[in-house]
Amino acid sequence: MLKADLIEKFGLFDDYWTPRIIAELNDQFVKIAKLKGEFIWHNHENEDELFYIVKGSLLLKFRDRNNVKLNEGEMYVVPAGVNHLPVADEECWVMLIEPKSTEHTGSTITDQTVKVEDQKWI
Amino acid sequence: MLKADLIEKFGLFDDYWTPRIIAELNDQFVKIAKLKGEFIWHNHENEDELFYIVKGSLLLKFRDRNNVKLNEGEMYVVPAGVNHLPVADEECWVMLIEPKSTEHTGSTITDQTVKVEDQKWI
Numbered sequence: 001m002l003k004a005d006l007i008e009k010f011g012l013f014d015d016y017w018t019p020r021i022i023a024e025l026n027d028q029f030v031k032i033a034k035l036k037g038e039f040i041w042h043n044h045e046n047e048d049e050l051f052y053i054v055k056g057s058l059l060l061k062f063r064d065r066n067n068v069k070l071n072e073g074e075m076y077v078v079p080a081g082v083n084h085l086p087v088a089d090e091e092c093w094v095m096l097i098e099p100k101s102t103e104h105t106g107s108t109i110t111d112q113t114v115k116v117e118d119q120k121w122i
Numbered sequence: 123m124l125k126a127d128l129i130e131k132f133g134l135f136d137d138y139w140t141p142r143i144i145a146e147l148n149d150q151f152v153k154i155a156k157l158k159g160e161f162i163w164h165n166h167e168n169e170d171e172l173f174y175i176v177k178g179s180l181l182l183k184f185r186d187r188n189n190v191k192l193n194e195g196e197m198y199v200v201p202a203g204v205n206h207l208p209v210a211d212e213e214c215w216v217m218l219i220e221p222k223s224t225e226h227t228g229s230t231i232t233d234q235t236v237k238v239e240d241q242k243w244i
Binding site: 030048075 | 150174196
């Protein structure tokens with residue numbers, strides 16, 4: 001691969017809740033996304049998902065544990081099977097790390113779902 | 123896990139070339155390390171290794187490809203089996219992502235090697 005400049009990559013797109021792939025390692029993808037507003041409740045049955053906040057802040061709502069508010073420079077791993085709802089009051093830039101097999105919205109399919117095969121490398 | 127503040131975690135240690143673990147997901151560890159000087163040539167036979175530069179810059183020397191100079195905010199994945207030599211002229215803060223099984227210096231053991239079981243969570 002070529003090296004990837006994180007901030008430069010964020011400059012290449014503007015749409016929300018539409019992850020782009022910027023690297024892969026050990027059957028995982030490194031993705032980046034811009035988030036704004038409330039997403040949908042979902043879980044990834046078999047895949048842990050790492051959230052790292054590059055800009056802004058993100059609230060992760062949970063049903064089985066306390067909510068987690070992530071600020072710039074903070075990370076959190078949502079374990080496999082755990083229902084979560086990401087909410088960004090203002091635009092938030094996030095880096096995600098998850099297995100290649102991870103479906104965008106788990107088994108919950110909505111208009112916002114972007115299929116794995118439609119998630120683009122940038 | 124609790125959320126992890128990347129910069130705060132870097133404040134918890136000062137020694138070079140001694141990775142600390144800050145998160146885990148899908149049988150991978152997220153580690154951080156402070157680097158200064160020249161490390162040793164090594165490879166990880168079966169594990170890809172992601173380098174993300176949090177502060178400073180890092181030169182990755184290779185034998186089978188062009189060297190890669192990584193600056194703050196840039197990432198690069200060293201594929202499994204590829205010999206590499208990290209060199210940091212000035213202090214560099216790096217985040218690493220690699221499988222839990224990854225040996226610090228691959229099959230090359232030196233005084234600088236920190237065994238996987240000796241790498242601490244912070």
